[in-house]
Structure formats: structure tokens, C-alpha cells
Amino acid sequence: MTATLAIIGAGPKAVAVAAKAAVLRGMGVPAPEVLTVERSAVAANWQPGGGWTDGNHRLGTGPEKDVGFPYRSALVPRRNAELDEQMMRYSWQSYLVGTGQFADWIDRGRPAPPHRTWARYLGWVADQVGMRVLRGEVTGIGIDGDGWALSTDSEDGPGTVLADAIMATGPGQAERSILPGNPRVLSIAQFWHRAAAHERIGAERVAVIGGGETAAAILNELFAHRVSTITVIAPQVTLFTRGEGFFENTLFSDPTHWAGLTLAERRDAIARTDRGVFSARVQDALLADDRIRHLRGRVAHAVARDDQIRLTLHSDRAGESLETVHGFDLVIDGSGADTLWFTELFTQDALDLIELSLGGPMTGERLQESIGYDLSVGQLSPKLFLPNLSGLNQGPGFPNLSCLGLLSDRVLGAELTRPDPLPRRTNEYQPIR
Known part of the structure; x- marks a missing residue:
């Protein structure tokens, strides 16, 4: 029985997971079906209409840190090199070659691309791998048997997406402010x-x-x-x-030794390199x-x-x-993203289940401290992947663009279904692009 992973938001993390899942299936390796629910468009937050940019500002992370970076897969024993080679077909360089821009980018000194160009790259990957996107908004998240039920409002009207696991991505809404409605x-x-x-x-x-x-x-x-x-x-x-030197950057792309640091050391490293810094x-x-x-x-x-x-x-x-x-x-x-934006979507039964796994009320601190190796809330079944809250426990690169390839490894390497799942209805939604 193929598991379904529903991802809220069609940003870089969703594209990275969908791309690797498609590559795995192409190699004959079992992988979940990935369905993304997106209210606007693929990579919308990197385009002017998304509210987070005018599209002209430069990407802060090197574009070579693309959907497969750092190309160090560990999902398929004895075939990981093949997996990385297949993922290279969707790299930033492959996009430039495929769209006739590679030589120009090299001659210009490999500049960081504008946000709108990064969005076009992500859209290109999504098209290449046939990423399934339901154009709509998630209005609620409840429990359905051994899995999740996402209430949606789409172009075709209200509906329900059934999933064995959920991944919530994105920074929330950019419309909030301290004094709404005031023109100043x-x-x-x-x-x-x-x-x-x-x-x-x-x-x-x-x-x-x-x-x-x-x-x-x-x-x-x-x-x-x-x-x-x-x-x-x-x-x-x-x-x-x-901090943008070699040693600081390594913390983001290679979290091998992150778990060996004390909690105080991890907080200090994040404060110096990622949170509240220019x-x-x-x-x-x-x-x-x-x-x-x-x-x-x-x-x-x-x-x-x-x-x-x-x-x-x-x-x-x-x-x-x-x-x-x-x-x-x-x-x-400009106080930034709301990492807990998704918490308002849970129905009472879902909230009760989450709080039972956390051992108390659902707070940002409890959620961060619960995130396990696979970037999901520990002790919670069905799986709820929260990469934007995984920095403290798993490494500062997972909440951002610094190790999308490792992120997809962690998520796709998780056990998404119980050994004997209850019979489930199947999703009737078709890909919407």
C-alpha cells in the first residue's frame, strides 16, 4: 500500500521532497505519493505576488544549494551514488543548461539569482518531475483513522485530502502587522x-x-x-x-555533529549564524x-x-x-515569519493527539524540542513533519535552503504508515498545474 505524504505549501522544501520521491520511484524504489496543497503557485513566496519579495532581490544562499544539495544521499544502500546522479538532472546547473542560460551565468561570475529566477527554477523542477499540486487552501486538519484529513477550499470547491503524513512548510502569511488597517x-x-x-x-x-x-x-x-x-x-x-565562513556554513550543510552539541551550544550557534542576523x-x-x-x-x-x-x-x-x-x-x-502559523488549523481531535505526544499543551518550545531525526514530531503517529522547527534539534540548515537534499532524505526515509493500517479512502484530486 503506497503511502501519501501531503505537503502544505509548494515551496523549495516541497519541490525537493517531490523530486527525490519521483527519482526513487523511477529507480524502482518504493516512495510515498507526494501531494502538495498550494493556494497560489509553485514558489509563490519567491515571486512579487507572494508578499515576501518584489522578486528582484538576490538570493541570500548560493543557488548551487539546490533541491539536491549536498548530494550525499543515504536512502538506498549500494545505490546512493546512482540516486545522487539522478537528482543532478534537477540541479541549478541543469536548469541553466536546459534553458540556455548556463554560459551567461558563468561569464557573469556565477551571481546569486534574483528571487523571481529562483522561483522559475523551482517551477521547472516541479514540471520536470510531475509534482502533483492541488490549487487551494488548507482550512482544517483532523484525524481520519490512522491518518490525517485535510479540509481544503480549492478551485473545485470544498474537499478533503487524506494523507498518511503531513509536512507543513512556509513562513505563514505576510499580511500581518502590529496595527492592521492603518496606512502609516x-x-x-x-x-x-x-x-x-x-x-x-x-x-x-x-x-x-x-x-x-x-x-x-x-x-x-x-x-x-x-x-x-x-x-x-x-x-x-x-x-x-x-557568519558566512567555511566553518559556519558547514553547520548548515553537514549536521553530522550537531546532535553532539549541548543545547546551550546549539542555541548559541543559531544565534550567531541564523536568527536575528544580517x-x-x-x-x-x-x-x-x-x-x-x-x-x-x-x-x-x-x-x-x-x-x-x-x-x-x-x-x-x-x-x-x-x-x-x-x-x-x-x-x-518586518518581524518576519510565524513558524507556528499552521497550529490554528488543527481540529480538537488532532490537537488532543499532538498534545498527548508532547506531554502537555502545544507550544513552540515543546514542538521544537520534540523534533526527531526524520524532522517529525516525536512520538506522534501519524507523522507530522515540521522542518521549519527542526533547527534546534537537527541542525540550522533544515529550516532554510541550506541542505534540501538532506531534508528530503530525512523525510522520505521515515516510516509513514503503521504495520497494519486501516483501510483508507483514496484521494480523488487530480494534479492541478
């Missing part, structure tokens, strides 16, 4: 929609909330707009630069622009008053709690 407060999506439409922002005092790469991309775009001062609001004591390229731009300053604190409250947005910042200094109020003409909420 922009969400990530609102900011990038304006940038994509070439609307110039003109303001005296602008605040950008967030100290990670989402906020960094917004800053990189703001440099070209008519603003007098830009204040970055983040809880860190300063704006740290992401890339060296963005930091160089910050140094060259004297409009930028940093304000330490967390936004506790926001209110519109006197043609300004007044932000109340909370910070701890010298063991004391301190609150300060600052006024801005425009606030851009």
Missing part, C-alpha cells in the same frame, strides 16, 4: 507590493521592526527611497552580521548609509496619534525592565 503601518506584503509597483516611499522618520533577513531585505530596498532616517527596532544589543552584503550597505540607526527593544504597544505611529518599546537593562515611547511617520513591520 505597512505589513511585509504591503511593503513589497508597493516596491513591486515601483511606488516610492517618502517619509521623514521610518521604523523597521525586526533584526533578521526579512527586515534586512526591506532595509536593502529602503535605501533607494526618499526617507530621512531609518530606525531598526530589534531586541538584540546590536545588529549582528551572519548578511555581510546587507551590513556593508548599512555601513555606507548614514540614515540607519538601531534601537534596542521589543514592541509592546502601538498607537496612532498626532499623525504619527507611537511605539512603546520594552527592554531589560541592568536587571530592570524599561519602557520607552518613540514616534515615527511610517512603520514597516
